Amino acid sequence: MRILVTGGAGFLGSHLIDRLMEAGHDVICLDNYFTGHRRNVQQWIGHPKFELIRHDITEPIRLEVDQIYHLACPASPIHYQYNPVKTIKTNVMGTMNMLGLAKRVKARFFLASTSEVYGDPDVHPQPEDYRGNVNPIGIRSCYDEGKRVAETLAFDYHRQNGVDIRVVRIFNTYGPRMLENDGRVVSNFIVQALRGEPLTVYGDGSQTRSFCYASDLIEGFIRLMNSEHTGPINIGNPGEYTILELAQTIQGMINPDAELIYKPLPQDDPKQRQPDITKAKTLLGWEPTVQLQEGLKQTIAYFRDRIEAE
Template sequence: MKDFSGRKRILVTGGGGFIGSHLCERLLTDGHDVICLDNFFTGVKQNIAHLLDHPYFELMRHDVTFPLYIEVDEIYNLACPASPVHYQFDPVQTTKTSVHGAINMLGLAKRLKARIFQASTSEVYGDPQIHPQPEAYWGNVNPIGPRSCYDEGKRCAETLFFDYHRQYGLDIKVARIFNTYGPRMHPNDGRVVSNFIMQALRNEPITLYGDGSQTRSFCYVDDLVTGILQLMDSPKGFTGPVNLGNPGEFTMIALAETILRLTGSSSPLVMKPLPVDDPRQRCPDISLARDTLGWQASTPLEDGLKNTIAYFEALLASD
């Protein structure tokens, strides 16, 4: 369905979200025709407002839990609340978005014979007993806990993708996305980077859970989008799943101290109990991405944090 210029028509579900908006922007830069689909439950129009006048950008308000009839060449399925605050607000709808959304987008891809990308998550590994986590690890997930609507919803979506691939020969790409940060993060999404930055900029106490020794790895959004595009452009026989993230680990205390230094904040550190099923460690083994895609994150944490802090400073100033 490419036009005479070779321009692809690409659907991005969840395109008004944090990662989705950066992906839409990059696809437009690469010369494609982009349809951004979002119901704006967690995505915000501000993320894509600067794209609305672009001649090859189209915004569609739609919920992926309902079927969609449209003609496109490729599909990037990113639609789903991705932070605990948002996905636990309506856990039943979260599961529906992951499962029904996957079924609807896979059905669309099957009809169109289109390549389709699934934004899966490191949450499929649960509270891992293997560290770092390779793609071959099946995970340690609580199926009935408060986080299971997201964890199990994404695991079921992966099942559907691979069943469509095996049963119908559908051309799929699956990425397991680890902690990602950068401009356009939702200021109230409950994620550690946005939490710490907003608390620091307001000189409020910085909330650490547990003793602060638990670790996370942080990938800057530009690096992640590059990985997504490289996976989507990989040969047809390579389906994934592929871990996309930064294998560099940081404790929560180290992250808080870095943000305090970069913001010049006087915020004190406050310890609170660890949430239910919150993993102690989360770090990707990116050997597959490195060896197969030639991809690895390259943005140093401090550089990415400076850009993210500047975004939140501008957001607070505008408010």
């Protein structure tokens, strides 16, 4: 098939492209390099089945494709809050442009949505029918509400225009090719520990997150895209850890003498996050296979190489 991946030079997009290229598809990677990087897809540049286009999806583009994986959007608070207006435009206009393309060429459209649509949840763990608790005017809303609107658009294009859609809600994911300066907790702790700096814990560290390794997540993407289920479907690892547990695990793996320092919790930071993956298990036969220790080992090795190359 001819498959378009928006945000294809990013953390998750590039892992998805690896899988699609290995499966023999023709792949078009679209990225404006705001958080993506050419080095993430370097191994495919020059391959006859791979095409890299520098493009911002807030502008329309005409292509002929069979499937669209729409991943383009900065996903870490530091990056999406850097230019919040651009973030919401990417989520709204960018998604409309890609849905318009899917409608014209009759492509199946896959939306990478997020567990952030649940906000700071009152229901735990979060099933897909939970409607969320999001602050519409907070500093995170350009992303949270942006993705909620993207889901709205996907379902409206589906109902009104018959566009074949798949919607995934991604929970915290980590792995090689994360950006070291993206402010996400896994990359923060690893980079701080490798550089011999104190590990910064926000709040008292009792807030929880679930960490899914990139390869597990991409497997879930591909299963959903090629299933008959529209979604939304949660893809994430139900193993729940406190931030303090994560800090101590990484500290133990890299630098047991590293200091932990505590800073105030940012505004609207969710207290707990854990996916209910019943649907993914029953409808897609999917569940995560990579344990946290194993995934962290791979991620630490990646960042160690990156830091040594600086």
